[in-house]
Amino acid sequence: MINTLLTATAEHILNTILSLEPSVQASLSKVQHQVLAVEVRDWQQTIAVTFTGHSFMVFNNYQEHIDCHISASIDTLSQLKDPSQLTRLIRQGELDLEGNLHLAQAYSQIFSELDIDWAEHLSKYVGDGPAQLLVQQLRQAKQRTKQLDGVLKTTTAGLFQDELKVAIHPLEMAQFKAHTRELKQHAAVLEQRINQLLAR
Amino acid sequence: MKESQQNTTDFGYKTVAREEKASMVADVFHSVAAKYDIMNDLMSFGIHRLWKRQAIACSGVRKGHTVLDLAGGTGDLTAKFSQLVGDTGRVILGDINDSMLKVGRDKLRDLGLVSNIEYVQMNAEALPFPDNSIDVITIAFGLRNVTDKDAALRSMYRILKPGGRLLILEFSKTDSEALSKIYDFYSFNLLPTMGKLVANDSESYRYLAESIRMHPDQETLKGMMETAGFEQTSYQNMTGGIVALHRGFKY
Ligand SMILES: C[S@@+](CC[C@H](N)C(=O)[O-])C[C@H]1O[C@@H](n2cnc3c(N)ncnc32)[C@H](O)[C@@H]1O
Numbered sequence: 030m031i032n033t034l035l036t037a038t039a040e041h042i043l044n045t046i047l048s049l050e051p052s053v054q055a056s057l058s059k060v061q062h063q064v065l066a067v068e069v070r071d072w073q074q075t076i077a078v079t080f081t082g083h084s085f086m087v088f089n090n091y092q093e094h095i096d097c098h099i100s101a102s103i104d105t106l107s108q109l110k111d112p113s114q115l116t117r118l119i120r121q122g123e124l125d126l127e128g129n130l131h132l133a134q135a136y137s138q139i140f141s142e143l144d145i146d147w148a149e150h151l152s153k154y155v156g157d158g159p160a161q162l163l164v165q166q167l168r169q170a171k172q173r174t175k176q177l178d179g180v181l182k183t184t185t186a187g188l189f190q191d192e193l194k195v196a197i198h199p200l201e202m203a204q205f206k207a208h209t210r211e212l213k214q215h216a217a218v219l220e221q222r223i224n225q226l227l228a229r
Numbered sequence: 230m231k232e233s234q235q236n237t238t239d240f241g242y243k244t245v246a247r248e249e250k251a252s253m254v255a256d257v258f259h260s261v262a263a264k265y266d267i268m269n270d271l272m273s274f275g276i277h278r279l280w281k282r283q284a285i286a287c288s289g290v291r292k293g294h295t296v297l298d299l300a301g302g303t304g305d306l307t308a309k310f311s312q313l314v315g316d317t318g319r320v321i322l323g324d325i326n327d328s329m330l331k332v333g334r335d336k337l338r339d340l341g342l343v344s345n346i347e348y349v350q351m352n353a354e355a356l357p358f359p360d361n362s363i364d365v366i367t368i369a370f371g372l373r374n375v376t377d378k379d380a381a382l383r384s385m386y387r388i389l390k391p392g393g394r395l396l397i398l399e400f401s402k403t404d405s406e407a408l409s410k411i412y413d414f415y416s417f418n419l420l421p422t423m424g425k426l427v428a429n430d431s432e433s434y435r436y437l438a439e440s441i442r443m444h445p446d447q448e449t450l451k452g453m454m455e456t457a458g459f460e461q462t463s464y465q466n467m468t469g470g471i472v473a474l475h476r477g478f479k480y
Contacts, residue, residue, distance in 0.1 A: 030468060033279045062292040062315055077286075081312035083342075088286040 032089045036076060040087035043078070046143065047085060053139050058082070060135045066091065068100035078136075097128035112137040238376055241439030250376040251352070255326055257433045258302070258374075262328035264428040265303050266336070271423055272434075277370075278305075280472050283465075284367060284398045285309050287476060293317040294364040299353055299385070300324055300371020304333035304346075310367075311342045323351040353381040358388040369398040373444040382457035389479040395459060397450065400441040401466070401473035408469045416441065447473050 047053050057080045068075040077091035099106075101124040108114045115137055118124040126133060237244045240253050261268065269277050285306065290296055292315045298307040301322040310320045322337075324330050330348050337346060351357050353368065353375045366385050375381045385395050403409045416438035424434025445453065447464050450473075454462045459477030466473050 030276075030279060033282055037279065037282060062313075079313075082315065083312045086285075086309065086313070088282070091286050093289045094291065 032074065036087045036089045039076065040085055043085040043087065050139075050143060052142070054082075056139050056142070057135055060096075060129075060132045063096040063129065063132050064091070064094065065132050065136055066095045066098045067106065068098065069106065070100060070102045072103070095128065097126065097130070097132040099127075099133055100125040109133075109137045110140050112141050239440075239443045241436040241443065243439075247376060251325070254374045254376075257436050258326045259328045260430050261424075261428055261433050262303075262326070262332050264430075265329065265332065268424065268428055268434075271427060272420060276468060280398060280467055280474075281305055281309075281369060283467060284369060284396050284474055285313075287465075287474060288365050288367060288396055289394060290314060290365050291318075295362065296320045297356075297358070297363050297366045297388070298322050299351075299356075299366055299368040300374065301367075301369075302326075302329045302333060302371070304337050306367055306369055307333070307346060308337055308340055308342055310365075311337070311346050314345060316345060319345045319347065321347045321349055323349050323353075323356075325350065325352050354384060355380075356384045356388050360387055361390045363388050364390055364393050365396070366393070367396045367398070370400070372397055372399050372450075373440050378445075379453060379457065382453060382459075386458045386479055391480055392478070394476060394478045395454070397454075397475040399450070399473060399475070400444060401450075401470055402446040403466075403470035405469050408471070412471060447475075450475055 061080055061082045064077050064079045066075050066077045074089065075091070077088045077095065079086050101118070105118055105123045108118065112134055115124070115126075115130075115134060119126055236247055238247045238250050239245075240250050245253060258265075273280075288296075288310075290310050290313045292313070294314045295318060296310045296314060298304070298310060298320060301307050301324055304322050307320050307322045314320060322330065322333055324333070327350055330350060334348050337343065349357070353371065354377050366389060368385075372378060372381065382395075389395065403412060417435075420438050421431040421435045425431035428434070444450075447466070447470070451462050451464055454475060454477045458479065460480055462475065462477040464473045464475040
């Protein structure tokens, strides 16, 4: 079940990429509906992926017809981000491939071309400002920790100076008193009404 | 004794006349249709999506296939199959209940999936298709609502092409005692309460809980499939047997 959850997450990520990089659709149009199975040796897991022309579908323990099967360690697989490595890795015996080579190449190709603007992507969920901020903050995380102390100090100092020094103007005070009197009268009228209603 | 067995059937824990069950089931699903999807997510904590994924992975559905998503309701499986079969295939969303079909049709239309999907009102016991015409049939969380399950299985067998397969996704029996206690408490106390709060309908959700308990266990259902003619039948338990996925082939 955990594996199914993980493949569901992988599928979600791939489909997010698809929505961010519409060019992926064109790159995969030739291998639509073909099933690529990737065996990750270190995890002893095989993940099958197919592109339907609409979206990606990813499955674990897929036992149906497969068009291309590749098997390698996670290290080797991560080198596939560079498509020119594929044939070298096969020759060196680091990667086994059975079936349609073009399918593996097509997938390798799209990952090499990916250049995702994560701030743009995040903004869909949390809005532009926070997304920019989040990405910035992640980048500057270390720096910020150092700065935080200083920032806190100036902020509190500013607070005390600007906010607490404010005095109430006499006119404001008079207005406030008038409002209170009015409110008192309203309340009295209301009280009377309620008493009448209750007495009925 | 035999007489009375044939004239009555279960409706949850109640016993009702055989001819009444279908319309009582219909009432349940008419009343839950609008809130069905949100309740599904709530009731199963979203896990029903994982169960369905597993069914799709085992379905062998491919480009060009004709697929029947029987008792398909609001069309979760149909949405995936529609993409897998592509323009050259077709998917039929079949359900006895037009309220569920309507909710399904609206949802799939909103997802932009239309061209290869048909919506047909049908009873699983008498499927309106010629012999040997369907590649894959799925019935997810539907079989337990069917009055005559044997007739339904025979009907599915008849319309499958040789080489075709049936997948049954259904609540089943868990073998863990602890899990089964938690599950009982959940389904007879929490479930109807959630049903009341979200869909204002605790009775329908009580029926769902009861009908799950009345459904045949894994081995029994496997036997029923074999009696109907299916071969190479097997099942896999999910979430400790709370749900089982049965599969059988026609050759
Ligand atoms: C719990 S829903 C499942 C819907 C969908 N397959 C899912 O997994 O979300 C059960 C469905 O079975 C349908 N149903 C009940 N009895 C049926 C029958 N005899 N023939 C066809 N469909 C039936 C109901 O109308 C309902 O839509």
